[in-house]
Amino acid sequence: xxxxxxxxxxxxxxxxxxxxxxxxxxxxxxxxxxxxxxxxxxxxxxxxxxxxxxxxxxxxxxxxxxxxxxxxxxxxxxxxxxxxxxxxxxxxxxxxxxxxxxxxxxxxxxxxxxxxxxxxxxxxxxxxxxxxxxxxxxxxxxxxxxxxxxxxxxxxxxxxxxxxxxxxx
Amino acid sequence: xxxxxxxxxxxxxxxxxxxxxxxxxxxxxxxxxxxxxxxxxxxxxxxxxxxxxxxxxxxxxxxxxxxxxxxxxxxxxxxxxxxxxxxxxxxxxxxxxxxxxxxxxxxxxxxxxxxxxxxxxxxxxxxxxxxxxxxxxxxxxxxxxxxxxxxxxxxxxxxxxxxxxxxxxxxxxxxxxxxxxxxxxxxxxxxxxxxxxxxxxxxxxxxxxxxxxxxxxxxxxxxxxxxxxxxxxxxxxxxxxxxxxxxxxxxxxxxxxxxxxxxxxxxxx
Numbered sequence: 001x002x003x004x005x006x007x008x009x010x011x012x013x014x015x016x017x018x019x020x021x022x023x024x025x026x027x028x029x030x031x032x033x034x035x036x037x038x039x040x041x042x043x044x045x046x047x048x049x050x051x052x053x054x055x056x057x058x059x060x061x062x063x064x065x066x067x068x069x070x071x072x073x074x075x076x077x078x079x080x081x082x083x084x085x086x087x088x089x090x091x092x093x094x095x096x097x098x099x100x101x102x103x104x105x106x107x108x109x110x111x112x113x114x115x116x117x118x119x120x121x122x123x124x125x126x127x128x129x130x131x132x133x134x135x136x137x138x139x140x141x142x143x144x145x146x147x148x149x150x151x152x153x154x155x156x157x158x159x160x161x162x163x164x165x166x167x168x169x
Numbered sequence: 170x171x172x173x174x175x176x177x178x179x180x181x182x183x184x185x186x187x188x189x190x191x192x193x194x195x196x197x198x199x200x201x202x203x204x205x206x207x208x209x210x211x212x213x214x215x216x217x218x219x220x221x222x223x224x225x226x227x228x229x230x231x232x233x234x235x236x237x238x239x240x241x242x243x244x245x246x247x248x249x250x251x252x253x254x255x256x257x258x259x260x261x262x263x264x265x266x267x268x269x270x271x272x273x274x275x276x277x278x279x280x281x282x283x284x285x286x287x288x289x290x291x292x293x294x295x296x297x298x299x300x301x302x303x304x305x306x307x308x309x310x311x312x313x314x315x316x317x318x319x320x321x322x323x324x325x326x327x328x329x330x331x332x333x334x335x336x337x338x339x340x341x342x343x344x345x346x347x348x349x350x351x352x353x354x355x356x357x358x359x360x361x362x363x364x365x366x367x368x369x370x371x372x373x374x375x376x377x378x379x380x381x382x383x384x385x386x387x388x389x390x391x392x393x394x395x396x397x398x399x400x401x402x403x404x405x406x407x408x409x410x411x412x413x414x415x416x417x418x419x420x421x422x423x424x425x426x427x428x429x430x431x432x433x434x435x436x437x438x
Contacts, residue, residue: 005177005178005180006177006178008174031170031171032173053207054270054271057270066243066273069203069270069274072207072274073206074170120269138264138269141355142270
């Protein structure tokens with residue numbers, strides 16, 4: 001096995017290299033730490049800790065473009081990867097069309113599940129510009145919301161798809 | 170995971186198996202990680218990440234459908250070959266596993282590596298007469314899926330060998346199949362029972378019948394009485410199935426529901 005194919009712990013930490021929201025980062029992650037906890041400890045607190053058992057989806061992040069459960073991914077496995085958290089999508093001044101659509105549709109109540117929902121939706125819209133309601137519901141079936149009945153969120157994704165098509169993104 | 174000293178990302182299968190077999194590392198392979206990432210035994214000191222191994226594709230080889238062990242449920246759900254094989258039953262089964270977020274991570278190899286009642290693919294692969302290719306000390310082995318969990322195999326996938334691909338035989342391509350998962354909700358990880366039915370017709374009669382059952386025990390099992398009755402054109406095949414299920418102590422609800430579902434499948438042929 002090549003030397004680069006293995007990382008060894010140093011005083012209880014692994015040093016990993018990855019890109020987070022487009023920027024190259026070197027992070028020290030604890031032995032046994034999951035991606036969700038590592039991200040929050042390093043300041044990306046938009047990624048939420050809900051069930052911590054892979055059931056609720058509030059810890060969703062995009063790892064190499066795919067939505068995954070941050071609470072089930074050992075942090076070290078992101079080594080060499082490309083990570084997108086909700087902070088990488090837009091800002092208060094310049095929100096992503098998905099973020100605009102969620103706010104305008106009234107899809108946000110307590111907001112805890114929204115970062116995960118938006119990242120799952122982004123992955124869907126990246127590969128499918130005009131999803132059906134069934135496709136939206138399937139893409140979001142791992143993101144639980146305890147405030148709403150999901151109707152507004154499905155509407156928001158449809159609206160965001162329309163906005164993105166109009167913008168030609 | 171607190172005792173992990175090394176994380177390894179091998180890029181070829183031979184290196185991965187060599188590391189598994191090297192006692193110095195006390196290694197265990199993790200594929201998608203959705204089942205075992207949180208329950209890694211304390212004795213494990215090396216986490217063997219399979220993500221860089223070339224075991225992901227889905228292809229046709231010699232007329233057989235070959236699914237790389239690293240293919241995720243989502244990839245299998247979306248794959249054109251899987252969708253066209255045996256009426257799309259393989260993709261349909263993949264789509265019924267838990268949630269999209271889990272399907273993005275979980276792999277078919279990880280799903281079959283250990284016997285577990287609620288795993289989706291064992292019941293399907295048993296019914297489709299699949300074979301499994303293992304990379305072990307001394308090379309590769311192609312074994313029947315039904316032998317994967319037998320103690321006679323002498324190998325434990327992920328600990329002293331790796332599953333590299335699953336081979337679905339060409340003869341199953343045109344089988345009429347159905348996969349059913351009875352669970353509390355569509356995305357429930359647990360299920361009350363999982364069923365796989367398959368049939369092949371020659372003229373008006375059935376030339377092949379398969380009934381396999383999951384979720385009642387860690388290993389899925391075939392239902393010989395039901396298969397025999399189906400092949401004999403016996404109208405009471407669903408009653409025969411109830412006797413298979415009673416032998417497995419399925420309980421009245423599961424037994425009744427599963428027998429009715431088989432009757433519905435037979436009616437659809």
